[in-house]
Amino acid sequence: MIFIDLTLFRCPVPLVKVKLALKPMRDGEQLHILLSDSGSRRxxxxxxxxxxxxxxxxxxxxxxxxxxxxxxDLSQG
Structure with missing residues (x-):
């Protein structure tokens, strides 16, 4: 499991960081994130x-x- 605290960032940075974190992950792996910015929370x-x-x-x-x-990973099936 990967953990990322994104509470210090405002939109769109958290979304970009989540996309980058997910890219190398394998199907079924988990990512735990924290968000505080209202735009990112949505x-x-x-x-x-x-x-x-x-x-x-x-x-x-x-x-x-x-x-x-x-x-x-939807590309696998």
Whole structure:
């Protein structure tokens, strides 16, 4: 599992960093991320779900969104 704290960054940096982190990962590997920026809290989960990855919300409150992403490699099947 890879962990990335993205709470210090504002949109679109967290989305770019998530894309870069997912690229070398294998199917089924997990990425745990923390987001605080309102734009990123909206855009990152939307993007991940649209790409077909499994997104589990671990925490969602006023200050923080914590997600566990399981990579799904759709190109393999």
């Amino acid at each position: 855009d990152v989960p939307q993007y991940l779900k649209k790409q077909g990855h499994v997104v589990q919300e671990l925490r969602n409150d006023v200050s923080l969104l914590a997600l566990m992403i399981t990579k799904v």
